[in-house]
Amino acid sequence: MGIEFKRINHIHITVPAERLEEARTFYEDIIGLQQVARPDDVFDAPGSWFTLTDIELHIGVEPGMPRSIRHYAFEVDDIAAARKHLEDNGVELIEQTIIPGRTRFSFIDPFGNRVELLQFLS
Numbered sequence: 281m282g283i284e285f286k287r288i289n290h291i292h293i294t295v296p297a298e299r300l301e302e303a304r305t306f307y308e309d310i311i312g313l314q315q316v317a318r319p320d321d322v323f324d325a326p327g328s329w330f331t332l333t334d335i336e337l338h339i340g341v342e343p344g345m346p347r348s349i350r351h352y353a354f355e356v357d358d359i360a361a362a363r364k365h366l367e368d369n370g371v372e373l374i375e376q377t378i379i380p381g382r383t384r385f386s387f388i389d390p391f392g393n394r395v396e397l398l399q400f401l402s
Contacts (some may be wrong), residue, residue: 359397383399
């Protein structure tokens with residue numbers, strides 16, 4: 281028998297220490313996530329936590345962050361509205377390879393983390 285997973289609990293991304301406040305602003309004001317309490321007394325490095333439906337996005341500080349194909353993907357209800365909102369806020373979009381049954385695109389947050397948004401087609 282394998283591991284019985286319930287759900288994703290959280291996603292953790294990293295940002296340089298000097299850009300943590302900028303990350304908070306980006307994810308709260310531009311992306312629209314709600315910041316939640318983080319037990320700062322148990323962590324050595326600063327960070328922030330946000331809610332995203334029934335999971336959390338954790339932002340931590342880490343030096344030296346090379347770009348890679350690592351990313352996280354969020355399913356959205358209206359991909360066109362999400363695209364417009366990001367473009368209206370000056371976020372550069374990256375078109376992705378077409379996967380049958382879904383539409384998607386990515387963007388790089390201001391801290392080098394790749395984010396994919398996708399919507400399943402009916």
